[in-house]
Amino acid sequence: MNIQIKNSSNDPIYLQIKNQIRDAIINGELEAEELLPSIRLLAKELRVSVITTKRAYDELENDGFIHSVQGKGSFVAPQNSDLMKEKLLRKIEANITEMLHCAQLADFSLDELIEMIKIMEEEHAECD
């Protein structure tokens, strides 16, 4: 697993760590029951404070992505991929509704919108 901390990012460091581990779990790079690095090791390697990595792990645990066992460490929680897709689908729907609303206000046509999505998708793919 790779974790990149960007100082230029507007997200606080704990959130950058949290999001990258979450993404690695969602896309299957980290498998269920896999042992994660300890918060202290992660802090040392990334050269951030222990409180920062602990916060990332605490939030991942609250969101159900990992579970911690006292004295043993943190493990990737088994993910229900159907449920996850369902959640993401809802999120997409909500965003599209918002987008359509804005497009109506700005008098954008559907074709223009689709064109915009295509352009942004290409840019997004380059960023990855």
Next chain:
Amino acid sequence: MQNAIELRGLKKRLGSFELGPLNLSIPKGCIVGYIGENGAGKSTTIKLMLGLMKPDQGEIKLLGKSIQDMTPEMKKDIAYVFDDLYLPESMDLESVLHFHRNFYGSAWQDKTFSELNARFQLPNNKSIKHFSRGMKMQLGLALALSHGAKLLLLDEATSGLDPVIRDDVLDLLLEYIQDENHTVFVSSHILSDLEKAADYIAFIHKGQLLFMETKDDLVNQYGITTLSREQLEEIDDKAIVGKRTHQFGVEVLLKKELIPNDFELEKVSVEDIMVYMIKGER
């Protein structure tokens, strides 16, 4: 959880300077940056903790024990690095090692010391009089880390050292706190790169503790931006922590929660916060 450092109502008067009353609790397992201007009381606090000075009032507990009740054996759990070694300058590496081995007895770890020595590549054949400032600090750190201490106190230890050595120190501190029973207390007027690893920042000004907060919360609370004088007028006075006015605008450090969300702010460092807070007061 047990606190590694606990100061209660600590007071010390030195001429016209007065430290405290100081209350400070530092949980174990973390790195704390103790920052402030020169003369703010940082070194006095550390000297009091080490028993090099007696407080006028108040209590000091280290690793759960009041310092007056500590036996010499318990004191081996505490290590310190100052800006100087305070050892006779004619000593060479061998005699320094011999001295510390005898001093710390069974707590002394030859293996750790030789590993750190190899890492720093300190010269064997020179007396410490001929050591550079960086080498002296590295030796001090190697000595401090070689007797199994649970609490490490650094007093301006890395100030004025080159960035490569400071970077090594950062790694060493992060390695040291891999053991969750270990705690580091770094006092400095300039944390710079060590800031990365700090869990908490305690800020002392004119003998008073202004705050102790987690570094993450601290740097997220504030933002810096440059405004025109007209824009500045529209901002809530309470949101302005400090400002620097120049001919072409005003640079301000702002409290994020007191300004509109759409305001574009740049990230701040602990140093920015320190400078603007002290200057804002003047």
